[in-house]
Amino acid sequence: MAKKLIALGNILRAILDRGSVVRPPGAVVENEFLKLCIKCNLCIEACRVAGSGTLERCSILYGLKKYGTPRVNPLRAPCEAVKGRCEPKPPCIRVCFTGALQLIDTSLIKLGSVVWIKDRCIAATKGGCLICYEVCPIPGAIKITKENTPEFNMELCIGCGRCVNACPAKPKALKLLAKGEKRIVI
């Protein structure tokens, strides 16, 4: 019985808070973000119309508090705040009137970082590909090893998601996480 209750508690905890999500550029620190974001979704609409279309609402699986707030989904599109169509004044930030997203020097943007899943990577398993290397806008974020596989530098990666979006492996060999993200402290 006790084990069942613990398992149920774990499931409920997972439903109520599925951990961190990758926020749009200029997002303030998470606890302030959750207070300031009114889930108006103007940033999502601005991204769809004038940006890349990467933003979407967090589903209920991200927990009640985060439900309806914006997140970057690189499977839809990469974020183009750095070296893309949104630089230097990202439309998502321009429309946010609550302060949840704030104008930031684009050279300071770091949305998170990618995780490489070697077993799924075409370059590591069959050879070739390296499309991630071709699309990455940040010098040094991806290097090619002697074995012709990609090597990711988590410090330099800005978490734009271009490599995740372009990865042709099925399932994708790259995942974008909020790990290492830099948020605005207010």
Ligand code: SF4
């Ligand atoms: S525009 Fe600002 S307040 Fe509205 S959903 Fe986006 S982050 Fe939240």
Ligand code: SF4
């Ligand atoms: S910077 Fe551009 S692409 Fe990135 S989330 Fe904002 S509007 Fe979308």
Ligand code: SF4
């Ligand atoms: S490694 Fe991927 S997520 Fe990181 S900066 Fe390069 S393209 Fe963007």
